[in-house]
Amino acid sequence: MRLATPRYQRSLFSCRYRAPYLPLLRFSRTYSYGTGRPLISFSPAKSKEISFESLVPSTRTCLPPELSRRNRMADAEYEPGSEAADAVLASLKDKLQKDADAKERAQELVLNLQDIQSKIGAAKTATVNHREDDEVLLIAVSKLKPAIDILALHDNGQIHFGENYVQELWKKYPILPPTISWHFIGSLQSSAISKLARIKNLHAVHSIDNAKKAVTLNRMRPDDFPPINVYVQVNTSGEDSKSGLEPSSDELWDTVSTIRKECSKLKFKGLMTIGAIARSQAAKEGEENEDFITLVKVAQEIEERIEREDGEKAILSLSMGMSDDFENAISLGAGCIRVGSSIFGARPKKADATIL
Numbered sequence: 001m002r003l004a005t006p007r008y009q010r011s012l013f014s015c016r017y018r019a020p021y022l023p024l025l026r027f028s029r030t031y032s033y034g035t036g037r038p039l040i041s042f043s044p045a046k047s048k049e050i051s052f053e054s055l056v057p058s059t060r061t062c063l064p065p066e067l068s069r070r071n072r073m074a075d076a077e078y079e080p081g082s083e084a085a086d087a088v089l090a091s092l093k094d095k096l097q098k099d100a101d102a103k104e105r106a107q108e109l110v111l112n113l114q115d116i117q118s119k120i121g122a123a124k125t126a127t128v129n130h131r132e133d134d135e136v137l138l139i140a141v142s143k144l145k146p147a148i149d150i151l152a153l154h155d156n157g158q159i160h161f162g163e164n165y166v167q168e169l170w171k172k173y174p175i176l177p178p179t180i181s182w183h184f185i186g187s188l189q190s191s192a193i194s195k196l197a198r199i200k201n202l203h204a205v206h207s208i209d210n211a212k213k214a215v216t217l218n219r220m221r222p223d224d225f226p227p228i229n230v231y232v233q234v235n236t237s238g239e240d241s242k243s244g245l246e247p248s249s250d251e252l253w254d255t256v257s258t259i260r261k262e263c264s265k266l267k268f269k270g271l272m273t274i275g276a277i278a279r280s281q282a283a284k285e286g287e288e289n290e291d292f293i294t295l296v297k298v299a300q301e302i303e304e305r306i307e308r309e310d311g312e313k314a315i316l317s318l319s320m321g322m323s324d325d326f327e328n329a330i331s332l333g334a335g336c337i338r339v340g341s342s343i344f345g346a347r348p349k350k351a352d353a354t355i356l
């Protein structure tokens with residue numbers, strides 16, 4: 001059997017079935033063999049009765065292996081608030097209640113979260129550089145992890161979740177509760193900004209790295225949606241592989257000023273850094289992470305300049321610290337930390353990740 005040629009696939013894309021309660025039909029139609037017939041087809045009336053549980057595995061196993069692997073993250077897109085999206089959420093909830101493996105996984109996740117929370121408490125006590133009101137926001141970084149993991153933690157009170165890929169967040173948020181506060185922490189492509197802006201419960205973007213992207217995000221945010229908190233990313237380690245603006249650069253100040261003065265639908269919160277892995281590991285061994293020290297210094301410069309030029313008092317929040325070094329970040333004044341693998345375990349490769 002041969003796969004459809006790219007040109008043929010394109011024409012299939014344009015005639016995708018758009019019935020909102022048939023997202024899987026849409027999915028299956030996208031990838032058909034050379035004959036052009038959908039791989040699996042359901043009549044609309046019937047599909048409504050087919051349970052979600054029975055649909056997903058059969059869809060997957062019917063796909064050619066290369067396609068199903070490459071397109072795992074391309075699971076269906078759901079309209080937020082649609083019947084189909086609600087049905088997926090209901091089936092996830094059901095699974096968490098009834099499935100023994102799912103329950104065990106949920107328990108493990110909650111224990112991991114509690115462990116991090118108690119470490120946060122201890123690190124706060126040791127804090128030398130208090131910046132804000134001592135609250136440390138824990139963002140559970142759920143990139144490449146399935147929706148059910150997020151739901152399990154949300155059911156246990158975790159509100160803030162971080163994602164790195166717009167496409168993945170775009171598929172996760174409609175099938176998860178709107179009470180989640182999403183944080184976008186990945187590298188920000190201009191072409192993806194319009195999607196981000198349309199996610200109503202997008203709480204914050206941590207990776208603004210120029211004024212233009214901030215202006216675009218602001219322009220595209222619907223007027224009746226809540227404002228988005230934004231952090232400007234600083235490349236404190238000077239590595240080419242890292243995004244972010246140079247510490248103390250004019251561009252950094254321009255970006256901060258543009259957000260503060262021209263972006264009424266964005267709320268300037270502060271600065272974010274990822275930092276070098278080696279420094280992160282040093283922090284794990286008990287040394288101070290130089291990247292965090294740089295970010296604190298840059299934040300102080302900006303606070304002083306805001307006071308000098310605008311006559312306003314500002315306290316910047318610092319988004320810094322991950323699994324290996326969040327305790328050091330807190331002791332240096334982090335306002336929010338982004339912890340992934342210590343809560344969710346090691347991540348799969350992007351090609352192997354699934355949402356459902």
Ligand SMILES: *Cc1c(COP(=O)(O)O)cnc(C)c1O
Nearest residue numbers: 141164185322323338339340341
């Ligand atoms: C993946 C990621 C994290 C979480 O990293 P862990 O080491 O798994 O805790 C935090 N911040 C950013 C920007 C990330 O991409």
